[in-house]
Amino acid sequence: MTERHPAAIDVGGEPYLRDAKGNLVPQASVKAADLLMDEMVRGVLKDARALSERISAFKGATFERVGALQELIAQQYNATLGGKKGNITLTSFDGCQKIQVQVADLIEFGPELQAAKLLIDECLAKWAAGSGVELRALVSRVFQVDQEGKVNRADLFMLLRVEIEDERWNRAMDAVRESIRVIGSRTYVRFYERDAPDAAWQGVTLDLASA
Numbered sequence: 001m002t003e004r005h006p007a008a009i010d011v012g013g014e015p016y017l018r019d020a021k022g023n024l025v026p027q028a029s030v031k032a033a034d035l036l037m038d039e040m041v042r043g044v045l046k047d048a049r050a051l052s053e054r055i056s057a058f059k060g061a062t063f064e065r066v067g068a069l070q071e072l073i074a075q076q077y078n079a080t081l082g083g084k085k086g087n088i089t090l091t092s093f094d095g096c097q098k099i100q101v102q103v104a105d106l107i108e109f110g111p112e113l114q115a116a117k118l119l120i121d122e123c124l125a126k127w128a129a130g131s132g133v134e135l136r137a138l139v140s141r142v143f144q145v146d147q148e149g150k151v152n153r154a155d156l157f158m159l160l161r162v163e164i165e166d167e168r169w170n171r172a173m174d175a176v177r178e179s180i181r182v183i184g185s186r187t188y189v190r191f192y193e194r195d196a197p198d199a200a201w202q203g204v205t206l207d208l209a210s211a
Contacts, residue, residue: 005035007042055206062189066090066101086187095197100190105182109151112179117143119172126168135162 005027008015016024027035066088070081082088086103120139124132142155160173191204 005038059189062099063101063187066099066189096195096199097193098191098201100192102188102190103185104188106184106186107153108181108183110179110181112175113151116172116175116179119168119175123164123166123169123172138162 004015005017008017008027009024010016011024015027017027017030019025069090070088073079073081082101086101088101089098090100091098124136124139138155138159141152142159143151156176160176164170191206192201193204194201
């Protein structure tokens with residue numbers, strides 16, 4: 001007798017499973033391979049949810065411990081531990097382990113960015129067609145939006161560092177700066193270790209995608 005599936009629904013005293021289209025299918029008619037796959041997926045996802053909860057709890061506890069250390073040092077030694085934005089690096093006494101807390105701004109771009117794009121296009125059209133090939137490539141990457149309609153932020157900030165003595169170009173860069181809106185922040189915590197104080201740091205991976 002086939003073991004009853006844990007997600008089975010009783011219909012007339014017989015176990016049925018709901019398929020991807022929402023239809024009820026008798027468990028007895030479901031292929032054994034599909035049942036095995038279903039069991040494996042459900043089991044792995046159960047473990048993944050439990051691990052996710054543990055990581056979330058660990059992250060929260062880490063921030064609490066870092067904050068407690070900062071408060072303790074501030075009270076006992078009248079000293080500030082960490083930067084103005086909340087960035088902080090904590091290192092073990094032997095220099096072989098460290099924790100980094102980094103606060104990154106969440107930004108979006110206003111309509112001024114479109115005005116900047118028009119000014120940049122005018123600059124490129126005015127300059128000789130064969131000049132500034134690398135700059136043209138950079139501009140192309142900046143304004144080639146992704147699937148979510150977002151510009152390439154890393155290349156955009158690289159573009160702001162390009163110094164060109166051109167009034168129109170400078171107006172374009174001013175428009176880019178004015179388009180930047182900080183809408184919040186996100187805090188990251190990263191862990192590193194190494195075998196010796198002069199060795200390269202190795203990250204302690206908590207991200208499955210990069211493990």
